[in-house]
Amino acid sequence: MTPFKLTDELIAEIQQLIEAKKNADLQLLMKEFHYADIAEIADELTVDEATYLIKLLDSEKTSDIIAEMDEDIREAVLNNLSAKEIAGELKELDTDDAADIVGELPKEIVQEVISEIEDREHAKDIVDLLRYDEDSAGGLMAKELVRVNENWNVLTCVKEMRAQAENVTRVHSIYVVDDEDKLKGRLSLKDLLTTSTKTHIKNIYIPKVDYVGVNEKSEEVAKIMSKYDLEAIPVVDEIGRLVGRITIDDIVDVIREEADKDYQMAAGISQDVEADDSIWELTRARLPWLILGLFGGAAAAYIMGGFEEMFNKYTVLFLFTPLIAAMAGNVGVQSSAIIVQGLANDDLKGSVSNRLVKEIVLALLNGVILAVILLLFTWGWKGDFMTALAISISLIAVIVVAGFVGTFTPLFLHKRGVDPAIATGPFITTSNDIFGILIYFLIAKMILGI
Missing domain, CATH: 1.10.357.20 (SLC41 divalent cation transporters, integral membrane domain)
Incomplete structure (x- = not known):
């Protein structure tokens, strides 16, 4: 794969296509790029041009683009979208990314945006995540995960997993809970595939599982995941119920932000700023x-x-x-x-x-x-x-x-x-x-x- 390189010529070409409203050519050109590359392109366009691009492309792709955009550009673009259009973007995102975006919206339109989300369970999960501090495990976690009950047999477990996996972008682990949703352990895919369909999950799951509480600081979560080489870690509430999971991509962002903050502090800069700030x-x-x-x-x-x-x-x-x-x-x-x-x-x-x-x-x-x-x-x-x-x-x-x-x-x-x-x-x-x-x-x- 050839690394993406943003050039002045590419930006000029995109701006010309937008100005001429050559939508078919623009869509064909954007089809070549990863959503992270398009987000980088959007950061270099004017707010109106970036908004035009977002409205033109399919929301399945633009939702990820919006999540990757520079915060200031994203805020300006969202101000140009209606509550219904924002809700359409949120429905395509995992709950953690959706909650981050909703948290940046003006308070007066948050309720309107939430009410426009057709999937009420998705909307409920987003609202639930908003109550956690953004620098805590609860603020980092996503609600999408695969959980199975210890009392199910293997056949029931596989059927339920198929249904749950539709809403999970990537299945890192299978978590086992009891009837009260308390985390009991994790399930090996190998054990699941090599065991009789009548065997109960409680007889094959692995009780040892690393987890964090919803109020754990994000820096501590990063240390735990780094120490134990975890791709994902489950999050439990105050009484031990499984409420979400944190994946490695979220932790990479935490580590990068912390490193940026420490670097600036070491250089004698007391706030989180960027070169383009006022x-x-x-x-x-x-x-x-x-x-x-x-x-x-x-x-x-x-x-x-x-x-x-x-x-x-x-x-x-x-x-x-x-x-x-x-x-x-x-x-x-x-x-x-x-x-x-x-x-x-x-x-x-x-x-x-x-x-x-x-x-x-x-x-x-x-x-x-x-x-x-x-x-x-x-x-x-x-x-x-x-x-x-x-x-x-x-x-x-x-x-x-x-x-x-x-x-x-x-x-x-x-x-x-x-x-x-x-x-x-x-x-x-x-x-x-x-x-x-x-x-x-x-x-x-x-x-x-x-």
Whole structure:
């Protein structure tokens, strides 16, 4: 399969076909593309052109296109559709995707859209999903799944599965429930096919099954599915009843969104924004951390002002100030990045104290190696051994403290329920810059006897 590539020529061709209303040619052209590719095309069209395209194509395909579109474009396109047209798109989608779209609609038309959905069971399932937090297992799950009762025999089970499978896009697992719909286990397709039709399901199902509760955080669901290599996982309510399932494609979206958020936070962006967002939105996301950096720089300048006498006598100390600040920031970010990654992947082992000791020893080892290099360089350059020694010992102390701060801060934030990714950004860099400069001048002052 040749990878799809969006080009200016293709967009121009589609726009010309829309403008000329050559519907047959447009439908023929779109037939070649996957719905995800058409969604990418729609994101590059104007809202009116994207709406025209959606109305032209068959709803069996456009429902998936709408689900894949950029949120802002999707919202604008849906505003151009009637409640009945939106309902027609929703009926083709799995309940989780349909609920996501309904959740983005203006409140005043949600009820109207729901009432236009002909399949009342489908509508009921969508409404049921809307009551869950979007970052929970309940907000991620779909209602479509295959469930069988433990009291059925194999023959009845196969008949029921055929009926249920019509509404399920992909059958990952067969779940077994009791008469109260409580999850009991899972059923092996091999066992089902190789067992007598009169055998009861309770005699062949596998009682061991991984599951999550409806209120489980989406990040925790991602960790469980990743750890156990699951393509799907059942979801149970507060009393253990099977209410839905989460599939791997939903978890991939969660992982990607979490990675994007952590990356932006590490870069000093406090909100979830994209390059195409307005200048005001981008400013609000970036400015808080820039202000923090400004205050941090002012604090560092104030600290340096207290050592003005040293500058007059040992000008060389001033020359190495950027190096000390940079090393402090770099070491802090390295240490915090490792800890944040470990916390995110849930593979951070051992006690906090052991982790801190390990990072301090590591920082000390790196600091000594770097300090020896710096000592030789400075001594050879300036010919003043004591000054070179003061700068080098300061570097060791700064690196050790930065390693400690970079390790302790994300662990502390995690314990307090704050996203530790914040510790890999300007917060840790600025704090280590301040600590680094203060330590640098204090140690230099002691060694040089000023």
